[in-house]
Amino acid sequence: MRRRLHPDLVVVLLAIAGVAALHVASALTTPPLVTLAEAPARSGARVAVEARVLDVTHGARGRAITLAQDGTRLLALAAEAPGPQRGDVVRAVGVSDGEKLSIDRITIVLQAGARALDPSDLARSPQDHDGTRVLVRGDVRDGTLSGGGSRIDITGLPPPTPTGVWLAAGVFRYHSNDASYKLTVDTWTPAS
Amino acid sequence: MDPSLLILALAGSIAGVAAMALPGVHVNALALVVLALAPDSGERGVAFLLGALAGSPFGLALGTTFLGASTDDGAMPSLPAHALAAEGRGAQAVALQAWGAFAGIALALPMAAAMRPLIESLPWGTLLPWLLLAVLVLLVASERTRPPVHRRWTAVPWQAHVRARGPLQTGPRVGRYRFADPHKILEAARVGDEVEVELEATWARGPLSRASGMALAALTLALSGWLGWIALRMGAASPLGLPASSLLPLLAGLFAVPSLLTMLRADHAPVHVRLRVHPPPRGELLRRVAPGALAASLLGLVPGITTSHVAALTPRAEHPERALLTLGAVNGAAVVFGLLAWHALGKARHGALVAAQRIAAPIAWHTTLPPPELLSEAALVLLSAGAACLLARALARPAAAAPPRPLARMGLALVVLMTLATCGLWGLSVLVAGALVGSVPVRLGVRRSLLMGAILVPAALRAWGIG
Numbered sequence: 001m002r003r004r005l006h007p008d009l010v011v012v013l014l015a016i017a018g019v020a021a022l023h024v025a026s027a028l029t030t031p032p033l034v035t036l037a038e039a040p041a042r043s044g045a046r047v048a049v050e051a052r053v054l055d056v057t058h059g060a061r062g063r064a065i066t067l068a069q070d071g072t073r074l075l076a077l078a079a080e081a082p083g084p085q086r087g088d089v090v091r092a093v094g095v096s097d098g099e100k101l102s103i104d105r106i107t108i109v110l111q112a113g114a115r116a117l118d119p120s121d122l123a124r125s126p127q128d129h130d131g132t133r134v135l136v137r138g139d140v141r142d143g144t145l146s147g148g149g150s151r152i153d154i155t156g157l158p159p160p161t162p163t164g165v166w167l168a169a170g171v172f173r174y175h176s177n178d179a180s181y182k183l184t185v186d187t188w189t190p191a192s
Numbered sequence: 193m194d195p196s197l198l199i200l201a202l203a204g205s206i207a208g209v210a211a212m213a214l215p216g217v218h219v220n221a222l223a224l225v226v227l228a229l230a231p232d233s234g235e236r237g238v239a240f241l242l243g244a245l246a247g248s249p250f251g252l253a254l255g256t257t258f259l260g261a262s263t264d265d266g267a268m269p270s271l272p273a274h275a276l277a278a279e280g281r282g283a284q285a286v287a288l289q290a291w292g293a294f295a296g297i298a299l300a301l302p303m304a305a306a307m308r309p310l311i312e313s314l315p316w317g318t319l320l321p322w323l324l325l326a327v328l329v330l331l332v333a334s335e336r337t338r339p340p341v342h343r344r345w346t347a348v349p350w351q352a353h354v355r356a357r358g359p360l361q362t363g364p365r366v367g368r369y370r371f372a373d374p375h376k377i378l379e380a381a382r383v384g385d386e387v388e389v390e391l392e393a394t395w396a397r398g399p400l401s402r403a404s405g406m407a408l409a410a411l412t413l414a415l416s417g418w419l420g421w422i423a424l425r426m427g428a429a430s431p432l433g434l435p436a437s438s439l440l441p442l443l444a445g446l447f448a449v450p451s452l453l454t455m456l457r458a459d460h461a462p463v464h465v466r467l468r469v470h471p472p473p474r475g476e477l478l479r480r481v482a483p484g485a486l487a488a489s490l491l492g493l494v495p496g497i498t499t500s501h502v503a504a505l506t507p508r509a510e511h512p513e514r515a516l517l518t519l520g521a522v523n524g525a526a527v528v529f530g531l532l533a534w535h536a537l538g539k540a541r542h543g544a545l546v547a548a549q550r551i552a553a554p555i556a557w558h559t560t561l562p563p564p565e566l567l568s569e570a571a572l573v574l575l576s577a578g579a580a581c582l583l584a585r586a587l588a589r590p591a592a593a594a595p596p597r598p599l600a601r602m603g604l605a606l607v608v609l610m611t612l613a614t615c616g617l618w619g620l621s622v623l624v625a626g627a628l629v630g631s632v633p634v635r636l637g638v639r640r641s642l643l644m645g646a647i648l649v650p651a652a653l654r655a656w657g658i659g
Contacts, residue, residue, distance in 0.1 A: 008636065011628070011631050012411075014628050015628040015629045015632050018625040019415060019422070019628075019629060021625070022419070022423075022621055026422050026425070026426050029426070029618075043436070043550070044428050044435065044436040044437050045427045046425070046429075062657055079657040079658065080657040081657075
């Protein structure tokens with residue numbers, strides 16, 4: 001004879017099944033990809049953003065990651081873990097609280113300096129690259145690196161030749177008060 | 193003080209009393225509505241929400257006293273308010289809680305001012321993970337349920353058993369059994385004899401009952417924590433573009449829906465109200481209120497702590513009347529310490545303050561004396577609480593006469609509609625799962641406050657850098 005389950009046990013099992021089903025549903029749900037500017041307006045919702053990491057600080061309760069995209073900056077809080085570096089382009093998933101993102105998943109889409117940028121890329125959104133390590137392909141002339149109609153002042157290691165097309169790796173700085181750009185170069189590579 | 197702010201705060205206190213008194217509605221839901229309707233209302237919106245928050249303990253007194261009072265073995269039959277309501281002294285229960293809440297607010301205001309430097313100087317970054325862990329351990333360890341987990345065998349007369357239940361379902365088992373023999377069936381047997389007896393199993397409390405109770409508490413805490421982790425991690429988005437918070441379906445599912453379902457099923461007896469209630473002597477009031485107000489300071493400091501958790505820290509009262517004064521004080525002082533955390537730490541511990549924070553940034557308080565704006569705010573809270581206290585007492589009679597079943601149906605409909613409007617179908621799924629998890633403590637006989645694991649567990653995981 002089949003024994004009937006105790007009603008209390010049935011309720012407990014149903015509760016466990018309900019939460020497990022919700023867990024599975026949450027794992028299968030993909031949050032909408034929004035721009036960094038849109039994220040604060042979606043307060044309370046789970047969103048995904050793709051942005052460049054401008055800064056990472058470590059505190060007692062995890063990491064505070066400053067994200068930048070098209071001139072917009074947003075703070076993202078995440079648990080302590082080995083993660084992105086300055087300049088990396090990341091995909092972050094979390095809940096927006098109107099002022100910041102509480103992220104639980106962050107993956108690197110493009111590592112800092114992995115793709116050569118044009119000086120005009122940097123000039124278009126200098127705030128997104130401020131303080132990050134970049135790789136720039138440009139024409140060396142008069143202490144500047146130019147390309148796409150934009151010019152960046154270069155400091156640090158001097159270029160191997162006074163003119164010519166070179167790949168320069170270094171830290172990009174943007175000074176908003178006088179709208180000037182500066183690249184502190186540490187490596188020069190001939191552009192093939 | 194701007195008179196319009198006072199009027200709005202008083203209006204908020206009336207709304208706060210109504211929101212907490214009506215089943216299925218909560219001051220947090222009211223805050224969401226305010227946020228949706230007036231997101232740019234600035235200090236006026238904040239004044240309304242502060243009034244609502246100050247009025248909430250008084251509405252809670254009405255709701256818990258009358259709308260949970262039934263002859264059924266409901267979710268919280270042991271609450272002192274229910275005990276008085278069952279005796280027809282519901283108005284006294286409301287009055288005692290209201291006096292306690294008002295005195296708690298009044299007493300907590302200077303206490304909060306005195307505690308601010310200490311609260312601000314504590315190293316929260318390193319302290320909070322340990323504090324949350326300690327709360328979780330204490331919640332499990334302090335569980336008082338002792339389930340009967342020990343199987344005891346009793347010998348029963350053969351014929352009696354057969355007559356009562358028909359033929360035996362199982363064949364004889366051979367072995368050594370320790371059993372009780374209250375009917376003296378084996379009186380004639382000697383040591384060493386082989387006997388054939390019919391045994392009946394019963395479950396009794398024993399040495400393992402305490403550990404089992406703790407295991408059930410841990411299960412409830414873990415289950416609610418799992419649900420809270422999923423709900424908070426997934427957030428919520430309104431299909432209508434309204435302000436959304438996953439806390440609404442989560443907390444409504446865990447707490448409101450099971451209570452409303454219990455109300456629907458319960459066989460409600462008419463509750464008589466004795467209207468002439470005398471206030472307690474001042475000394476007695478202070479003796480009962482002070483420990484409650486002090487214990488409530490924890491509410492402002494640690495996320496996920498509820499009034500029922502801190503009420504357990506207060507001295508146990510011998511009479512329900514005294515317990516109600518302390519309980520009211522805990523609820524009232526919780527408002528003040530929530531405001532202290534908001535202004536001194538920038539942490540919104542109440543749903544109403546989360547909404548207020550989205551409307552206007554809190555006034556920072558980092559000086560010994562509170563800034564003038566905060567003194568005005570304290571006056572608003574006190575005046576709103578005073579108005580709510582009078583209102584709650586005046587509403588005791590109509591609340592006692594209110595039909596619980598239609599109210600419960602209305603509450604359920606409201607919860608479902610609000611969930612759908614603010615959180616969509618995902619919110620409804622959280623509500624259903626929350627209602628299932630919310631039924632677990634009633635079934636297992638453990639405290640319902642363990643369900644706050646939905647907030648505590650995710651907060652602890654975050655504080656420890658997990659997930």
